Amino acid sequence: MVRVRVVRHSGLRRRALRRRALWGGGELLVTVGVVLLLLVVHQVWWTNREARAGAEREVRALERAWDGAAGDPGTPPVPAATDTDTAAPAPSPEPSAGTRRRSAVAPAPRPDWSRAYAILTIPRLNLRVPIAEGISKSGVLNKGYVGHYPGTQQPGQAGNFALAGHRNTHGEPFRYINRLAPRDTVRVETRSATYTYAVDQTLAQTAAHDGSVIRPIPRSTVKPGHGYDDPGYYLTLTTCTPEYTSKYRLVVWGKLVSMRPR
Template sequence: MRVPVVQHTTRRQRARRRRALWTGGELLVTVGLVLLLLVVHQLWWTNREARRGAERKVEALEREWGDGATGDGATGKGSGDDGDSGTSVSAATPGPDPGSGTSTRQQAASTRQSSPSWSQAYAILTIPRLGLRVPVAEGVSKQDVLNKGYVGHYRGTGQPGQAGNFALAGHRNTHGEPFRYVNRLRAKDLVEVETRSATYTYAVDKTLPQTSARDSGVVRPIPRSIVKPGYGYSEPGYYITLTTCTPEYTSRYRLVVWGKLVSMRPR
C-alpha cells in the first residue's frame, strides 16, 4: 500500500489560503461594523443632537423675545448679498381687530420690512397635528441650517404674513427630521409661525404628493407646479409652502404642502 506524500509546498499553499480566508472574513466583519455604526450615527445620533439643538434654539428665541432684546437673527441686517428679499415683521405692527372691518391680509401687508441674518434662526414653526415646534432660519444650507434640525426659509421668497409665498424646507429623515410626517397633514390643519412681533396662522389647503426636485414653481409668489400644472394656485395670495424629500430615505423627489394665511395675532 502506497502512502501519499504531502509536499511542503502544498502545505504552504493551504496555509496561505486559510490565512487569506481568515483575513477576508475579518475585513468583512470590520466593514459590516463600520456600516452599522454609520447607520446608527445617521438614523439615531444625528436626530438626537439636531433635536436637542433645535429645542435649545426655540427656548433661546422665546427668552430673547420675552426680554425684548434685539437679536441679529430676528431683525438685524442680513449678512448675505444685497439681493436678499427676505423680511421680518415690525414689533409695532397692530393685530387685526375683528370689529374694525380690517382684514388679516391688510394688517399683514402693513408690516415694516427688514432682512433676517443669513443662516440665523428668527422665527418658530409650530404644527400642532405633528407635535412639531422648530426654529426657522434664513436659507436652506444643509450644513448651516437643515442639518441643525432647523427648518430653512427659501431665500427670495416672502416672509411670514406677507403677500406672496413664505416657502420652507426641512429634512424628512436624519438630522432631526422635522418634516418626517408632513404627508399626514390634511386640509384645514393649522400651521403657526411666530416672530418677534406676531404669530401668523396658516391653514393647510393643498398637497402635491410628488414632484421633481427642480420644480421651482412650487416656491414662486403664486405657487404652481411647473411639472404638474394641475397643482397650485392661479391668483395672488398669502401662502405658506412646506417642502421635503420623498420617498423617505431618498432625495429624488419633493413633497409639497401649501397653506393660506387665516389669522394674525400680535405678541
Template sequence: MRAPGIVHHRTRRRRALRRRVVWTGGEVLVTVGVLLMLLVVHQLWWTNREARQGAERKVQALEREWERGKSARPRESSPAVEGDGPVSGTPSPGREKQRQTRTGDSEGAANNTSPQPSWSQAYAVLRIPRLGLRVPVAEGVSKQNVLNKGYVGHYKDTQQPGRAGNFALAGHRNTHGEPFRYLNRLRPGDTVTVETEAATFTYVVDRTLPQTSARDGGVIRSVPRSTVRPSYGYTEPGYYITLTTCTPEYTSRYRLVVWGKLRSMRPR
C-alpha cells in the same frame, strides 16, 4: 518522479495560505460591516439627537429673547384681531378689507420691531400641532448652516410670514432632526403657526402635492403652482405658506409639497 512527502508538504502550505486569505477577507468584511453599521447609527440616531436638542435650545432662546423684548415695550390696550376661518375662494369686500388691514398692521409691526434676518439666522418658530413639531426657522436653506442643525429654512426671495405672497420653507425628512419626517400626514384643515418677535401667524393647510421634481421652482413662487404638474397649485394672489421636503424617504430624488393659506395674525 517527485517524492510523495514533498507533494504533501506543498499541498499543506497552499491550504494554509488559502485559509489565511479567507480568514483575512472575513475580518475585512466584518470590519467594513461594523463601520457601516456605526455610520448608519450616526446618521439615523446621533445626528437626530444632536439636531433636535440644538433646535429645542434655539427655540427656548428665541422665546426668552422675545419675552424680554415684550417686557421692555409699553403695554397696548388695543386687542388683537383674528380671522374668522380659512381663507378660500374670493372673499367678500368686507372680509378682504379686514384681511388687508390685519396684514398691513402685522407687516408694520414686523418692520418696526424685527430687522431683516441675517443669513442662516434663526428668527421664527414653526409649530405644527398634528405632528407635535416645534422647530426654529432660519434664513436660507444651507444644509450645513441651517438644515443640518435641525432647523427649517426659509427660501431666499420668497416672502416673510404674514405678508402677501408665498412664505416658503424647506426641512429634512430624514436625519439631522428630520423635522418634516411626517409632513405627508398633514391634511386639509390642519393648522400651521409661525411665531416671530412681532406676531403669531396661523395658516391652514389647503392642499398637498405628493411628488414633484426637485427642480420644480413653481411650487415656491409668489402664486405657487407646479410647473411639472400644473393641476397642483393656485392661480390667484394670496397669503400662502409652502412646506417642502424630500420624497420618498431616505432619498432626495423628488419633493413633497404642502400648501396652506393665512387665517389669522396676532401681534405679540
C-alpha cells in the same frame, strides 16, 4: 504492500494561504459591516438626537429673547419692496377682521443669514422648531432647523413664504408632513406677531427641479394641476421624498388665515 502517502509541502502551503486569505477576508467583511452599522447609527440616531436638542435650545432662546423684549413698543423694520411684493395686489384671506389685524401688524423683518428668527409650530405633528434664513445643509438644515428659501416672502407678506426641512436625519422636522390634511393649522411666530396658516393642498411628489412650487403664486410646472392661479398669502413646506432619498420633492401648501400681535 503498504502504500505511503506522500505529502507535498507546496500543497500544504497553498492550503494554509487559502485559509489565511479566507479568514482575513471574513475579518475585513465583519470590520466593514461594523463600520457601516456605526455610520448608520450615527446618521439616523445620533444626528437626530443632536439636532433636536439644538433646535429645542434655540426655540427656548428665541422665546426668552422675545419675552424680554415684550415691553418694547418699537415696530420691526419692514423689508424694502421687491418685484414679488408688487407684482399683483393679493386678496385678503379674511376680508373683514383679518384685514384689520394685518393693518395693525407689520410683516416680519428680514433676518440675518443662517440665524434663527422665527418658530414653526405644527400641532398635528407635535412639531416646534426654529426657522432660519437660507437652506444650506451645514448652516441651517443639519442643525434641525427649518430653512427659509431666499427670495421668497416673509410671514405676513403677500406672496409665498416658502420653507424647507429634512425628512430624515438631522432632526427630520418634516418627516411626517405628508400626514397633514386640509385645514390643519401651521403657526409661524416671530418677535412681533404670530401668523396662522391653514393647510390647503399637498403635492405628494414632484421633480427636485420644480422651482415653481415656491413662486409668489405657487404652481407646479411638472404637475400643472397642482397649485394656484391667483395672488394670495401662501405658505409652502418642502422636503425630500421618498424617505431616505432626495430624488423627488414633497410639497404642502397653506393659506394665511390670521395674524395676532405678540
